[in-house]
Amino acid sequence: MKRLVYLLSLLLVLTPAARSFAAGQKTDNNAAKIEKAKRNVAKVGVGSKARATITLNDGSKIKGYVYSTGDEDFVIRDRKTDAPTTIRYADVKNIDDDRGHRYAKMAVLFVGIGAAITLAAVFGAIAANER
Numbered sequence: 001m002k003r004l005v006y007l008l009s010l011l012l013v014l015t016p017a018a019r020s021f022a023a024g025q026k027t028d029n030n031a032a033k034i035e036k037a038k039r040n041v042a043k044v045g046v047g048s049k050a051r052a053t054i055t056l057n058d059g060s061k062i063k064g065y066v067y068s069t070g071d072e073d074f075v076i077r078d079r080k081t082d083a084p085t086t087i088r089y090a091d092v093k094n095i096d097d098d099r100g101h102r103y104a105k106m107a108v109l110f111v112g113i114g115a116a117i118t119l120a121a122v123f124g125a126i127a128a129n130e131r
Contacts, residue, residue, distance in 0.1 A: 030090065040095040041066060041074050052076065054087060055094040062087065063098070 044052045050066040054076060062085055067075040073088045 034089045037089040037092040037095065038069075040092075041069055041089075044095065044097045051079070051098040053096040053098060054092060055096070056087070056091050057093050058091075059093075 041052075044050045044066055046066050046069060048065050052064070052066060054062045056062070062076055062078075064076040064078045064085070067077045067084060069075075073086050075084050075086050077084050
């Protein structure tokens with residue numbers, strides 16, 4: 001019986017400590033998320049060629065180009081209206097860089113490889129028939 005009382009009192013004392021530990025983990029996760037957003041914005045770059053689509057934590061998307069960056073936020077300008085929008089790194093969920101159509105580039109690559117293989121097969125067949 002005494003062991004049960006000691007165990008329950010120990011759990012009662014340690015519960016607030018566990019909560020504060022879990023809260024500390026959450027802020028570390030938030031700091032890591034902010035650092036990831038900063039790295040992704042730096043990877044996209046700055047200027048009119050640094051096009052990106054920013055997904056915010058509330059689910060909205062902003063398309064444009066990164067105009068300037070700071071320690072806590074960055075400015076993205078709309079492609080059509082050139083209107084600036086200041087976004088905090090903490091509000092960013094995802095950053096997609098728009099550096100061209102990846103699938104179109106892959107399709108052109110595969111068509112080129114297919115055409116080269118077809119030409120090689122045709123020329124090989126012609127060379128074999130001439131002997």
